[in-house]
Each structure stands twice: as C-alpha cells, then as structure tokens.
Amino acid sequence: MSDRPLYINFLWHMHQPYYRDPVSEKFIMPWVRLHGIKDYYDMVARLENYPLIHQTFNMVPSLIEQILKYTDEGGTDEYMDLTLKPATELTVQDKLFILNNFFSLQWDNMLFVYPRYRDLLEKRGYEPNPQALERACRRFNPQDFLDLQVWFNLAWFDPMFKDTDPLLKTLIERGRDFTEDEKMAVINKQLEVMRMIIPEYRKMIERGQIEVSTSPYYHPILPLLCDTDIAKTAIPGVMLPKKRFRHPEDAKAQIEKAVAFHKRVFGTPPNGMWPSEGSVSEDILSFISDAGIKWIATDEEILAKSLDIHFHRGLADDDGVPEALYKPYYAEKFGYNVSMVF
Incomplete structure (x- = not known):
C-alpha cells in the first residue's frame, strides 16, 4: 500500500424541480421546504466541526430560487396550506388529501420511531386506496388530524434540530395532543431553518471550505x-x-x-x-x-x-x-x- 494520502472529492447534487404553479403562484409539492429543514442546511453546517474537510456542492438555481420564495416572499405550498388550516375546519377533501399524503416519508427512520405517528398510520391503514381512505376519514377525530398535521412537518426536521431545539424536543417527547399554536410554531421553525441555508453556504464559500457549483437554470x-x-x-x-x-x-x-x-x-x-x-x-x-x-x-x-x-x-x-x-x-x-x- 502507498503511504500517500488518497484525495476523494464528493460532489453533492442539490436539486429540486421548479414546483411553482404560474397561475396560483403556490408550490404544488413541499419537497423544497421539507428537504430544506432536513438536508440542505445540515450537510454544510456540520462542516463547521470539521474544518479540514472540504466539500463540493452543486446547487441548482431553480432550487435556490424556490428557497428564497419561501423565506423572502412568503411562498407556500399546498401541503403547508393544509397544515396551517385548523383541524376543526378541514373539509372531507382536505382530510382525504392529508390521509393520503401526510405519511410521505421514509417510514423506518422517520415514522416508526415515533409511537404516535405509527399509531396514526395504523389507524389510517397501510393500503391507501380510495375506499380505505374514506373509511379512515370517519375514524379520525379532529385531534388525530391535528397530530398528523404536526407530525408530518415535525418528522422531517434534521436530527441536528430535533436533538437541540427546545420546542422540537418538547413536542417530540410529548408526542400527541398538539395545539394549533404549536402547529404554527413548527411551521415558523421550518422557515427559520430555511432562512439559514443560503447564508451558511455563502459563509463556507468565503471561508474556503466548500465550493458551490451550478447547473443550467x-x-x-x-x-x-x-x-x-x-x-x-x-x-x-x-x-x-x-x-x-x-x-x-x-x-x-x-x-x-x-x-x-x-x-x-x-x-x-x-x-x-x-x-x-x-x-x-x-x-x-x-x-x-x-x-x-x-x-x-x-x-x-x-x-x-x-x-x-x-x-x-x-x-x-x-x-x-x-x-x-x-x-x-x-x-x-x-x-x-x-x-x-x-
């Protein structure tokens, strides 16, 4: 074996398609927001603890633009709007959408580890066909829907925040019976994290620890x-x-x-x-x-x-x-x- 060090360059590709509807001006999918609180900040922020490690990130302009739409222009997506809607005011169509979509994450690591979230999945059922969703809709009470609204948004946070943020830790430890105010606080925390993303990359560029490349717009x-x-x-x-x-x-x-x-x-x-x-x-x-x-x-x-x-x-x-x-x-x-x- 050679004694010379082996230099390996990882190019982390950060990309989301442009989800914004040009008519409604809302994002039709939530993935910029949810991955923003999970991966996009965490992956660069963790390098603060490892100053000798250098990384290369590719940030697609359409992703960056969407982050800024959320943080600077009050952008929302359909999932966010239905999260913020009071659970007691949800229509049947709202409830069916939530039951069908608010379990859209990696179950083993992001759902089954939380007993209440798992209970809600079992109450809905593992096969979300239209008939099963209609039956589940009748089984869920307003508190069930409120807890599901919170858990879907809470589970996406990176462990960096789940383990250290007082609000998130409190909600995770309690696990259930969330309030409308707590739900709003979770969404505000998401936007707070998203506002940290671009400044963190810019800081690490100026420090010389990372390079950020681009893609066609x-x-x-x-x-x-x-x-x-x-x-x-x-x-x-x-x-x-x-x-x-x-x-x-x-x-x-x-x-x-x-x-x-x-x-x-x-x-x-x-x-x-x-x-x-x-x-x-x-x-x-x-x-x-x-x-x-x-x-x-x-x-x-x-x-x-x-x-x-x-x-x-x-x-x-x-x-x-x-x-x-x-x-x-x-x-x-x-x-x-x-x-x-x-």
Whole structure:
C-alpha cells in the first residue's frame, strides 16, 4: 500500500424541480421546504466541526430560487396550506388529501420511531386506496388530524434540530395532543431553518471550505443538447421526432442566467457546473467556456463511449479503469478551457 494520502472529492447534487404553479403562484409539492429543514442546511453546517474537510456542492438555481420564495416572499405550498388550516375546519377533501399524503416519508427512520405517528398510520391503514381512505376519514377525530398535521412537518426536521431545539424536543417527547399554536410554531421553525441555508453556504464559500457549483437554470436537458440530432451520435438509428429541435440560444440563456444568479446569491461566480442530468455534447462546451465555467462533471458511461472502452467493477482485469477514469480531462481538442471529470 502507498503511504500517500488518497484525495476523494464528493460532489453533492442539490436539486429540486421548479414546483411553482404560474397561475396560483403556490408550490404544488413541499419537497423544497421539507428537504430544506432536513438536508440542505445540515450537510454544510456540520462542516463547521470539521474544518479540514472540504466539500463540493452543486446547487441548482431553480432550487435556490424556490428557497428564497419561501423565506423572502412568503411562498407556500399546498401541503403547508393544509397544515396551517385548523383541524376543526378541514373539509372531507382536505382530510382525504392529508390521509393520503401526510405519511410521505421514509417510514423506518422517520415514522416508526415515533409511537404516535405509527399509531396514526395504523389507524389510517397501510393500503391507501380510495375506499380505505374514506373509511379512515370517519375514524379520525379532529385531534388525530391535528397530530398528523404536526407530525408530518415535525418528522422531517434534521436530527441536528430535533436533538437541540427546545420546542422540537418538547413536542417530540410529548408526542400527541398538539395545539394549533404549536402547529404554527413548527411551521415558523421550518422557515427559520430555511432562512439559514443560503447564508451558511455563502459563509463556507468565503471561508474556503466548500465550493458551490451550478447547473443550467431550470435544469432542463440543455435544451436538448442544442440539436436533437445529436442523439444519433450516441445511439445510431435512434427514433427521433420528425421535427428537429435546434435552439442553441436557449441553452446559452440557461447557462448565462444560472451564472448571473449564482453570483448574485453567493457573491462570486461559479467555477463548476453539473450539466442537467449529466448530459453533455460538443455543442454546449462553447457556451460553458464563454460563461467562465472552468470544470464540468458528468457520467462515466459518456467517457466509456468516448474512449470506446467498458468500465468493469470488482474484476481483476479492470481494463485500466483507474488510469482512464480517475483523472480530469480537458476539452483542448475543441479549443475550450473546460476540464471534465467523469
């Protein structure tokens, strides 16, 4: 074994699609808010205790924008609205929605560990078909619905907060018979945590402990890699729509908007980019380079196809996997100053 240290770079990809309905201006799904109180803050904040560990995070602009909509513009989602509605005022449709959706989390680690939450699941039933939900709706009393409203929002908090925050600890220890005021306090705590996310990343960037890369603004397939016929390069004979799509100006705008937004939020432009879904083509390299991006990361299968080799895992004959895979590549052939890792 070599005595030299092995340097491993983890690229944590933080992404949520854009959930905001342009008509109602509400978010149709709660995942930005719920993952915001669970992972997005915790993963960077824990590095405060490990100053020698450096990390790279990819923050998709559409995710950042949605966080800011919640924290700065009073944004809400359908799940949040039904959480805040008094349990005694819920309609039958409200109750059915709550019973169907307020158990949407990882049961083993986030539900079964809380006796009251588990009791509510068992009272609802494990098979939420329409008939079962209607029967459960009649079994649940207003306090059951209130406790479920609280538990769904409480269970998503990261242990960092569950173990230290006095309000959350008190509610978890009691476990039941929550009040409307306590429910409101849980939602306010969520927004408090969400307001901490962007400042924490910015602080750690300024400290030099993390790098934050970006993605094309709304995370589409960049728009279809500038020309849909590019698919024939990777998959000869592929069936494509009759109408060819070629709008490189869309791809250019997505990249430029992402870089400008990143600089406005974090104070410095990004050096790196995770192209949407890891999809790349020669056509997009000029836009990436012109935007000042120094490196991109994508999938090893793209490298394998480019080199006409196959990567194996766990085999004695690895076909030179380490030598080919675990190093950066440079787009010198095309005259662009962009590094690529796979």
